[in-house]
Amino acid sequence: MDGSTLRREFESNLAPVAGVAYRVAYNLTRDREDAVDLVQDATVLAFRAYEGFRRGSNFRAWFLRILTNRFLKTRSRKRVESVSLDDTEDVYLFKKSREAGLLGNSEDPARLVLDGLDVEAVQEAMDRLPEEFKMAAVLYFLNDFSYEQIADVLEIPVGTVRSRLHRGRKILQKELWDVAEARGIVSRGEGSTDV
Amino acid sequence: MSEPCAFDCYQAFKRLDDFVDRELTGEEMEQVKRHLELCEACAIEFQFEDDVLKCLKEKLQRIDLPPDLMQRLSSALDEA
Numbered sequence: 001m002d003g004s005t006l007r008r009e010f011e012s013n014l015a016p017v018a019g020v021a022y023r024v025a026y027n028l029t030r031d032r033e034d035a036v037d038l039v040q041d042a043t044v045l046a047f048r049a050y051e052g053f054r055r056g057s058n059f060r061a062w063f064l065r066i067l068t069n070r071f072l073k074t075r076s077r078k079r080v081e082s083v084s085l086d087d088t089e090d091v092y093l094f095k096k097s098r099e100a101g102l103l104g105n106s107e108d109p110a111r112l113v114l115d116g117l118d119v120e121a122v123q124e125a126m127d128r129l130p131e132e133f134k135m136a137a138v139l140y141f142l143n144d145f146s147y148e149q150i151a152d153v154l155e156i157p158v159g160t161v162r163s164r165l166h167r168g169r170k171i172l173q174k175e176l177w178d179v180a181e182a183r184g185i186v187s188r189g190e191g192s193t194d195v
Numbered sequence: 196m197s198e199p200c201a202f203d204c205y206q207a208f209k210r211l212d213d214f215v216d217r218e219l220t221g222e223e224m225e226q227v228k229r230h231l232e233l234c235e236a237c238a239i240e241f242q243f244e245d246d247v248l249k250c251l252k253e254k255l256q257r258i259d260l261p262p263d264l265m266q267r268l269s270s271a272l273d274e275a
Contacts, residue, residue, distance in 0.1 A: 011269065018265055023258045036261060040271035047272055091211070094243045103239070110246035114254070122254050141255045147218055166212045173247070 010050050013059045014043065020060065020142055021067055027123060027138040028071050041074070042067035058149070065153045068135060092173040100186055116185035117176065125175035133168035136161055201229035207237055215245045 001009070021042065025035035046053075046066045053062055089095060097109050106112045114122075126134055139150045147165070151158045180186045202210070207230040213219045214227045231238040261267070 007272065011265075011272075014268065015265060018268060019260050022260055022264055023256065026258055027255065032261070036264070036267060039264070040268060043268045044271055044275040047275065090208075091240060091244060093247055094240055097243070103243075108246055110243050111250055114247065114250045117254075119254050119257055122251060138255075141252050147216070162213070162218070165216070169212065169248075172251075 006050065007047070010047050014046075014063070017060045017063050021063060023142050024064060024138055025067060025071070027126065027142070028068075028075075028135070030123065030127065038067060038071055038074075042070050045070060058152075060143070061145070061149055061153050064139065064143075065155065068139075068153060088167075088170040088174050090170060092170060093177055096177050096186075102186070113180050113186060114176065116183065117179060121179050121183065122176070125172055125179055128175045129168050129171055133164045133171070136164040137168045137172065140165055200226065201233055202226045203230070204234060204237055207231070207234070207241075211241060211244060214241065215248060 018039065021039050022035055025038040025042075026032065029035050029038055042063065046063050049066070053059070093110070093113060097103055097113060102109045102112055126137060129137060135154060136150055139145055139153055143149070145153070147158050147161045150165075151161045154161070177186070207214075207227050210219055210223060210227055214224065217224070219227065227241075231241055
């Protein structure tokens, strides 16, 4: 295949993936220009490796693997301190919503809490996840990937993906409730489990 | 073939995350579904968790894209 045909084929595969790649990159870097730089770097690296890409396999997963590896190589070590992994209850938002009496007030109580939170607030909560949990969560929320596909992108076992997603979800729910409280979407102290 | 038995609350709850992510085997999915048909309390809880995940997915997928993204990626390839 000549260079220009290869380039055209690569770009036709890239076009439907570029948007999700940018959103993944933005969630990881949390900066719009850094996100574009990351996707650009991944694009160049992917094109250089494209002759080795197995036609018919999942281009999106392959491209995101290159992008996440690039992120891990180049990221700044400066991070928001992540939360402790211990002591977070299961179904935290549900329990808090029930204790706050929100469950009977709406057809969709989850939205009652979450609709008041903008994308930035959700991302702030995501930022509190330990990095390896956040990477799995970002791939989960932005793609319709199975655990196996996320494992393929991150090159880790499926069981590790399951564990990171399940534990990350608990932490995220607690963080979301805290943000909702801080923003007055739910009253401070509503749903308190203190006895 | 007989229908699979329903799980009890504990067995169903242990599978909540895998259920909402559709990561259970077909038989386990059916057993959880049968439990949810019989147990309103668990059904409300499972629905809540499913709604939370859907809502978060919707929000995060709404991040605006740079209008010239593909152009910038093409330029990066030109310069490489």
